[in-house]
Amino acid sequence: MGSIIKVNEYKDFGNNAIITSDGAGTVTSTAPGIGKIIQAVSATDTTERNTTSTTFVTASNTLSVAITPLTTSSKIFVIVSTSCYNGTASKAAYLTIYRDASNLGNSNGFVRALNSAGGAGGSGASASILDSPSTTSAITYQAYLRADSGSTAYLNANSSGFITVFEVAG
Numbered sequence: 001m002g003s004i005i006k007v008n009e010y011k012d013f014g015n016n017a018i019i020t021s022d023g024a025g026t027v028t029s030t031a032p033g034i035g036k037i038i039q040a041v042s043a044t045d046t047t048e049r050n051t052t053s054t055t056f057v058t059a060s061n062t063l064s065v066a067i068t069p070l071t072t073s074s075k076i077f078v079i080v081s082t083s084c085y086n087g088t089a090s091k092a093a094y095l096t097i098y099r100d101a102s103n104l105g106n107s108n109g110f111v112r113a114l115n116s117a118g119g120a121g122g123s124g125a126s127a128s129i130l131d132s133p134s135t136t137s138a139i140t141y142q143a144y145l146r147a148d149s150g151s152t153a154y155l156n157a158n159s160s161g162f163i164t165v166f167e168v169a170g
Helices: none
Strands: 009-011 017-021 027-029 037-045 049-051 064-067 075-086 092-099 111-114 123-131 139-147 153-155 161-168
Touching: 037 064, 049 139, 064 161, 075 111, 075 139, 092 123, 092 153, 111 123, 139 153, 139 161
Parallel strands: none
Antiparallel strands: 009 017, 017 027, 037 161, 049 153, 064 139, 075 092, 075 123, 075 153, 075 161, 092 111, 092 139
Protein backbone atom coordinates (compact mmCIF):
# COMPACT_ATOMS: atom_id res chain seq x y z
CA MET A 1 0.00 0.00 0.00
CA GLY A 2 1.33 3.42 -0.97
CA SER A 3 1.79 6.32 1.38
CA ILE A 4 -0.20 9.52 1.18
CA ILE A 5 1.06 12.85 2.45
CA LYS A 6 -1.56 15.54 2.81
CA VAL A 7 -0.66 19.19 3.26
CA ASN A 8 -2.46 22.43 2.64
CA GLU A 9 0.61 24.66 2.51
CA TYR A 10 4.33 24.57 1.68
CA LYS A 11 6.51 27.26 3.23
CA ASP A 12 10.02 28.45 2.46
CA PHE A 13 12.73 28.90 5.10
CA GLY A 14 11.42 32.39 5.84
CA ASN A 15 8.04 30.87 6.79
CA ASN A 16 6.43 32.36 3.67
CA ALA A 17 3.71 30.29 2.00
CA ILE A 18 4.86 29.37 -1.51
CA ILE A 19 2.21 26.78 -2.44
CA THR A 20 -1.24 26.53 -0.90
CA SER A 21 -4.26 24.29 -1.48
CA ASP A 22 -7.87 24.98 -0.64
CA GLY A 23 -8.52 21.26 -0.08
CA ALA A 24 -10.85 21.07 -3.08
CA GLY A 25 -8.13 20.66 -5.70
CA THR A 26 -7.22 24.28 -6.30
CA VAL A 27 -3.50 24.85 -5.86
CA THR A 28 -2.04 28.36 -5.79
CA SER A 29 1.62 29.30 -6.02
CA THR A 30 2.88 32.56 -4.58
CA ALA A 31 6.48 32.03 -5.65
CA PRO A 32 7.99 34.63 -7.99
CA GLY A 33 6.99 34.08 -11.62
CA ILE A 34 10.41 34.32 -13.26
CA GLY A 35 11.79 30.89 -14.10
CA LYS A 36 8.48 29.05 -13.87
CA ILE A 37 7.54 26.64 -16.62
CA ILE A 38 4.51 28.10 -18.39
CA GLN A 39 3.93 25.35 -20.95
CA ALA A 40 5.64 22.34 -22.50
CA VAL A 41 5.27 20.67 -25.89
CA SER A 42 6.88 17.42 -27.00
CA ALA A 43 7.07 15.16 -30.05
CA THR A 44 8.57 11.72 -30.68
CA ASP A 45 9.82 10.00 -33.84
CA THR A 46 10.48 6.25 -33.99
CA THR A 47 11.51 6.02 -37.67
CA GLU A 48 15.15 5.95 -38.79
CA ARG A 49 15.82 8.86 -41.18
CA ASN A 50 18.78 9.64 -43.44
CA THR A 51 20.20 12.29 -45.75
CA THR A 52 23.15 12.80 -48.09
CA SER A 53 22.73 16.59 -48.02
CA THR A 54 25.80 18.60 -47.00
CA THR A 55 23.58 21.48 -45.88
CA PHE A 56 21.15 21.19 -43.00
CA VAL A 57 17.78 19.72 -44.00
CA THR A 58 14.70 18.77 -42.03
CA ALA A 59 15.78 15.68 -40.14
CA SER A 60 12.23 14.59 -39.48
CA ASN A 61 8.89 16.32 -39.83
CA THR A 62 7.96 14.43 -36.68
CA LEU A 63 10.82 15.89 -34.59
CA SER A 64 9.10 19.25 -34.73
CA VAL A 65 7.01 21.21 -32.24
CA ALA A 66 5.13 24.49 -32.46
CA ILE A 67 4.69 26.74 -29.46
CA THR A 68 3.13 30.17 -28.98
CA PRO A 69 4.87 32.04 -26.15
CA LEU A 70 2.58 33.93 -23.79
CA THR A 71 4.95 36.90 -23.41
CA THR A 72 7.83 38.40 -25.38
CA SER A 73 10.07 38.09 -22.30
CA SER A 74 9.63 34.31 -22.15
CA LYS A 75 12.56 32.04 -22.89
CA ILE A 76 12.16 28.70 -24.67
CA PHE A 77 14.27 25.79 -23.44
CA VAL A 78 14.65 23.27 -26.28
CA ILE A 79 15.91 19.69 -25.86
CA VAL A 80 16.49 17.21 -28.70
CA SER A 81 17.52 13.66 -27.81
CA THR A 82 18.09 10.99 -30.44
CA SER A 83 20.90 8.96 -31.97
CA CYS A 84 22.81 9.73 -35.13
CA TYR A 85 25.75 8.44 -37.10
CA ASN A 86 27.39 8.52 -40.51
CA GLY A 87 27.61 5.26 -42.45
CA THR A 88 31.03 6.07 -43.96
CA ALA A 89 34.35 5.79 -42.14
CA SER A 90 35.95 9.12 -41.20
CA LYS A 91 32.76 11.01 -42.07
CA ALA A 92 30.37 12.73 -39.68
CA ALA A 93 26.68 13.37 -39.16
CA TYR A 94 25.69 16.80 -37.84
CA LEU A 95 22.59 17.61 -35.79
CA THR A 96 21.21 21.05 -35.04
CA ILE A 97 18.04 22.81 -33.88
CA TYR A 98 16.16 25.33 -36.00
CA ARG A 99 13.68 27.96 -34.87
CA ASP A 100 11.54 28.46 -37.97
CA ALA A 101 14.18 29.14 -40.68
CA SER A 102 17.04 30.03 -38.28
CA ASN A 103 19.78 27.60 -37.28
CA LEU A 104 20.30 28.08 -33.53
CA GLY A 105 23.68 26.32 -33.71
CA ASN A 106 26.74 27.10 -35.78
CA SER A 107 27.65 25.73 -39.25
CA ASN A 108 28.27 22.31 -37.65
CA GLY A 109 25.15 22.49 -35.50
CA PHE A 110 25.23 21.24 -31.91
CA VAL A 111 26.35 17.63 -32.46
CA ARG A 112 29.07 16.16 -34.66
CA ALA A 113 28.95 12.35 -34.69
CA LEU A 114 32.13 11.07 -36.36
CA ASN A 115 32.34 7.51 -37.67
CA SER A 116 35.91 6.64 -36.76
CA ALA A 117 35.47 2.84 -36.94
CA GLY A 118 33.75 2.48 -40.31
CA GLY A 119 30.75 0.48 -39.11
CA ALA A 120 27.08 1.23 -38.83
CA GLY A 121 25.20 1.96 -35.65
CA GLY A 122 24.06 4.91 -33.68
CA SER A 123 25.38 6.81 -30.75
CA GLY A 124 23.35 8.92 -28.42
CA ALA A 125 23.06 12.54 -29.45
CA SER A 126 21.43 15.36 -27.56
CA ALA A 127 21.30 19.10 -28.03
CA SER A 128 19.74 21.83 -25.95
CA ILE A 129 19.50 25.59 -25.97
CA LEU A 130 17.79 28.33 -24.00
CA ASP A 131 16.34 30.53 -26.74
CA SER A 132 14.97 34.08 -26.47
CA PRO A 133 12.59 34.43 -29.43
CA SER A 134 11.01 37.72 -28.19
CA THR A 135 7.64 37.00 -29.78
CA THR A 136 4.10 36.00 -28.94
CA SER A 137 3.57 34.50 -32.41
CA ALA A 138 3.65 30.77 -33.05
CA ILE A 139 7.17 29.44 -33.64
CA THR A 140 8.40 26.01 -34.67
CA TYR A 141 11.45 24.21 -33.32
CA GLN A 142 12.77 21.28 -35.32
CA ALA A 143 15.75 18.93 -35.57
CA TYR A 144 17.85 19.28 -38.72
CA LEU A 145 20.56 16.93 -40.03
CA ARG A 146 23.43 17.08 -42.53
CA ALA A 147 26.23 14.79 -43.71
CA ASP A 148 29.83 15.18 -44.79
CA SER A 149 30.31 15.15 -48.57
CA GLY A 150 30.05 11.71 -50.18
CA SER A 151 28.32 10.08 -47.22
CA THR A 152 24.96 9.42 -45.58
CA ALA A 153 23.93 10.70 -42.16
CA TYR A 154 21.36 8.75 -40.13
CA LEU A 155 18.98 9.92 -37.40
CA ASN A 156 17.05 7.82 -34.85
CA ALA A 157 19.41 4.94 -35.58
CA ASN A 158 18.21 1.94 -33.55
CA SER A 159 16.27 4.26 -31.25
CA SER A 160 13.55 6.85 -30.96
CA GLY A 161 14.13 10.57 -30.98
CA PHE A 162 12.27 13.30 -29.15
CA ILE A 163 12.09 17.05 -29.00
CA THR A 164 10.66 18.91 -26.02
CA VAL A 165 10.28 22.66 -25.57
CA PHE A 166 9.49 24.45 -22.34
CA GLU A 167 8.35 28.04 -22.15
CA VAL A 168 10.07 29.61 -19.15
CA ALA A 169 8.74 32.85 -17.64
CA GLY A 170 11.27 35.65 -18.16
